[in-house]
Every structure is written in structure tokens, then in C-alpha cells.
Amino acid sequence: MEQLVELKLPNILGSEKVAIEKAATIAEKMGFSMDKIEDLKTAIAEACINAIEHGNKFDENTQVGITFASDDTSLQVVVHDEGDGIDPKKIPKDRVDKDGLPRRRGYGVFLISNLVNEFSIEKKPGKGNNVKMLIHLNR
Amino acid sequence: MSKDIQVSTSHKGDIAVISIKGDVTAMTGEVIGNAYQSESVFDSPKILLQFDKDCYINSGGLAALIDIASEGRKKEQKIHAYGLSDHFQKIFKMVGLTRCIPIFSSEEAALEDF
Numbered sequence: 001m002e003q004l005v006e007l008k009l010p011n012i013l014g015s016e017k018v019a020i021e022k023a024a025t026i027a028e029k030m031g032f033s034m035d036k037i038e039d040l041k042t043a044i045a046e047a048c049i050n051a052i053e054h055g056n057k058f059d060e061n062t063q064v065g066i067t068f069a070s071d072d073t074s075l076q077v078v079v080h081d082e083g084d085g086i087d088p089k090k091i092p093k094d095r096v097d098k099d100g101l102p103r104r105r106g107y108g109v110f111l112i113s114n115l116v117n118e119f120s121i122e123k124k125p126g127k128g129n130n131v132k133m134l135i136h137l138n139r
Numbered sequence: 140m141s142k143d144i145q146v147s148t149s150h151k152g153d154i155a156v157i158s159i160k161g162d163v164t165a166m167t168g169e170v171i172g173n174a175y176q177s178e179s180v181f182d183s184p185k186i187l188l189q190f191d192k193d194c195y196i197n198s199g200g201l202a203a204l205i206d207i208a209s210e211g212r213k214k215e216q217k218i219h220a221y222g223l224s225d226h227f228q229k230i231f232k233m234v235g236l237t238r239c240i241p242i243f244s245s246e247e248a249a250l251e252d253f
Contacts, residue, residue: 013166017195038226045197095235101212102235104205107198114233 005068009048011056016048019066019079026068027075032137039115040075040135046108047079047131055081055129073138074117079131084123143167146174154253155183160191165199168206175207185253186211188240190222201234208239219249 007022009015020041027037048064056062065080095110097103113119118134144161157174161167174180188204196204211218221243223231231237243249 013164013199014162016197017162035226038224042197042226042230049197049199099209099212101209101239102201102205104202104209105198107201107234111198111230111233 002069002071007066007068009064009066011052011058011060011062011064013049013052015052015064016045019048019064020045022066023068023075023077026070027135030070030075030137032075032135036135040077040133043112043115043119043133043135044077044079046111047077047133050108050131051079051081051129055083057083059083074134074136077133077135079133080128082128084129144170146170148174148177148180150179150183151187151250153183154185154187154250155180156187156189158189158191159194161194163194163196163200163203165197165202168200168203171203172206175210181214184216186216186218187246187249187253188218188220189246190220190227192222192224194223194227196227196230201230201236204236204240208236212239217253219243219252221246221249 005022005026007019009018023040023044024037027040051064052058056064062082067078069076095103112133116133116135117139120132122130122132124130144159144163144167147158149156157171157180159171163171180186208218218240220240223242228242231242243252
């Protein structure tokens with residue numbers, strides 16, 4: 001049986017901690033391992049930060065919506081902003097600069113894609129942007 | 140949101156120690172940067188970043204640490220870290236930070252390797 005939980009966060013950096021605490025509570029009840037819960041927390045934090053910064057462009061009159069949908073085997077999290085979001089084509093693929101140091105920015109999507117089982121960005125012109133993340137209980 | 144971080148500096152011989160407790164984010168990165176830039180740390184050839192195991196680190200905080208790694212490389216400083224949770228050790232490896240800031244399992248191991 002699918003269960004749904006929805007949150008609305010103010011568009012302020014730091015509010016992502018409310019989302020990750022909720023995610024941890026849900027994932028713990030579902031029986032996720034601590035490793036997976038930590039991965040999920042970082043992925044959700046980065047999706048929320050991207051929504052606040054790149055989607056809603058720090059506009060405090062906007063909100064970040066988060067939906068948690070869980071069943072017996074997986075948890076899907078959708079982070080919604082009211083703006084244009086990130087264009088995945090504009091994310092630098094090269095992770096190091098010319099001096100061999102890690103690039104300073106652009107880790108949000110990189111981390112999300114490496115920490116969840118499935119990840120997609122859905123743009124809805126004029127209606128915002130959805131980042132969908134799926135994490136399986138046993139994979 | 141308040142800057143939910145505690146940063147302090149100390150010395151162990153010729154090694155400057157920056158102790159970090161709390162949230163390492165874009166908002167608090169400046170606090171860590173200021174500690175690194177402080178007179179007693181900035182010119183030290185060896186720097187130890189001592190993280191609390193409960194630190195929360197996001198991509199904005201990683202950017203602040205990359206700034207320190209970058210400056211440290213220019214100044215030929217050795218920078219070591221310890222105290223991170225297993226999860227954030229994994230994140231450091233994932234983004235390539237361990238190439239310039241190696242992580243150690245204990246303070247003793249981090250100090251011995253300088």
C-alpha cells in the first residue's frame with residue numbers, strides 16, 4: 001500500500017534540514033539501512049538546495065514542495081520548485097579543474113545521481129521543475 | 140537561519156588544528172574560511188581539520204573546503220582531516236577531495252602522517 005507525505009518548505013537555505021529529518025524518519029520506519037538513510041539525506045538536501053538556489057532563485061515568496069511516496073520496496077521523493085530549475089546539459093561533466101583540484105561548484109546533481117537508485121529531472125514550462133529520486137529498500 | 144557551526148583553532152607543535160562542529164554549508168563556510176585565514180593558521184605548513192562525527196556537510200560546504208584545499212596547494216601546505224562520519228568520508232572521496240585532503244581514521248594517524 002502506497003503512503004504519501006507532503007511538505008512545503010520556505011525558500012531559504014537551511015530549510016532543507018526539515019526535509020532530510022522527515023526523510024530519515026520515513027526511511028527508518030521502512031527499514032532502510034543507516035548507509036542508505038545517509039545517502040538519501042544528502043540527495044534530498046542537494047535537491048532542495050538546487051530548488052532554492054537555481055529553481056526559485058532565492059525568491060522568498062516561493063516555496064519548495066516535497067512529496068514522499070513509499071511502498072513496501074521503495075521510497076520515491078519528488079522535490080518541486082516554481083522556477084526553471086537546472087538544465088542538466090549545463091552541468092559540467094569534468095569534475096576537476098586544470099590544476100587537478102575538484103571543481104568548486106556543481107556537485108548537487110552529481111551527488112544525487114550517485115546516491116539514489118533512480119533519478120530524473122522533469123521540466124514543466126511555466127509550472128516549475130520536479131526532481132524525482134527513487135531509492136530501493138534492498139538494492 | 141543562524142550560522143549553526145562552532146569552529147576553533149589550536150596548535151599541536153607545528154601543526155595548526157581547525158576544529159569544526161556543526162553544519163558545513165555555504166552559509167557557514169565563511170566561518171571555516173576565516174579560521175583558515177587567521178594569522179596562526181594561514182602560514183602553518185601543516186593543517187589538521189578535526190571534524191565532529193555529527194557534522195552535516197552539503198555541496199556549499201564542500202565548496203568552502205575546496206577553497207581551503209586550493210589555497211593550501213598554492214602555499215604547499217599539507218592538510219589532513221579526521222573525525223568525519225563514514226558517509227561524509229564517502230562524499231569526500233566521491234567529489235575528489237581526498238586527493239588533496241587525505242582522511243585518517245584517528246587524530247594520532249593524521250598527526251603521524253605529516
